[in-house]
Amino acid sequence: MAKIIIEAKNLVKTYGEGDYITYALNNVSINVYEHEFLVIVGGSGSGKSTFLNMLGGIDNVKSGEIIVNGEDICKYNDKKLTLYRRDKVGFVYQFFNLINDLTIYQNVILAPGARDKEKAYQLLKRVGLEGKENKFPRQLSGGQQQRVAIARALNKNSDILLCDEPTGALDDASGKEVLKLLEEIHNEGKTIVLVTHTKEIAGMANRVITMKDGCVIKEEINEHVISAKEVEW
Ligand SMILES: Nc1ncnc2c1ncn2[C@@H]1O[C@H](COP(=O)(O)OP(=O)(O)OP(=O)(O)O)[C@@H](O)[C@H]1O
Ligand SMILES: [Mg+2]
Secondary structure, three states: OOOEEEEEEEEEEEEOOHHHOEEEEEEEEEEEEOOOEEEEEOOOOOOHHHHHHHHOOOOOOOEEEEEEOOEEHHHOOHHHHHHHHHHOEEEEOOOOOOOOOOOHHHHHHOOOOOOOOOHHHHHHHHOOOOOOOOOOHHHOOHHHHHHHHHHHHHOOOOOEEEEEOOOOOOOHHHHHHHHHHHHHHHHOOOEEEEEEOOHHHHHHOOEEEEEEOOEEEEEEEOOOOOOHHHOOO
């Protein structure tokens, strides 16, 4: 059995109070295994982003534990949490979250936790953007911007990449290119957790978890993993 690298146990997250309470997460327990490609699917409002943000240490829980390397990150103080976010997890967001006033090269070298400044050129080449290093995000297409965001995440050397709807703002062709890149990164050994409401992406996963109304309602091993180029939506 593969090693568990993140063990989320009984996570509860609520918004509001009394009659107006919403359970964004209602007792969610999910393990993340080393080197897996885990896809979490579910409709809008099912709690996917909330869960991913918890794993990334950018949201706090009401109750529950998230064990990473034997420590519960939910108990971390701000300083430890900042280091965790900086060093342990890479993020890819639906709307890229690049800094618009910086060139794409600067976006990659200035990533918090970036260790190897020289690597920025290599990474931009790696994601197919050689020659565009001095362009600004607005001068690139959505798919290209998402590839910059992936290069930025890779510049951290974190073991795990958390992707929130990474193809959600892209046309089909660009979305597929992003999936192909994620597939390659996974094949090189990175653990990927991707949340999406595009069910078809689940075909690429080793394991698929379905969420609804803040709960895990299904968990399956995918016996027939398809390649990114076979994903259709
Ligand atoms: N800041 C907030 N204030 C109040 N309610 C919130 C807040 N953030 C999330 N929620 C609620 O928590 C629930 C889960 O939201 P979440 O963003 O995790 O869903 P999601 O599965 O990522 O949806 P989507 O596919 O639309 O991105 C929803 O009911 C949402 O309305
Ligand atoms: Mg979301």
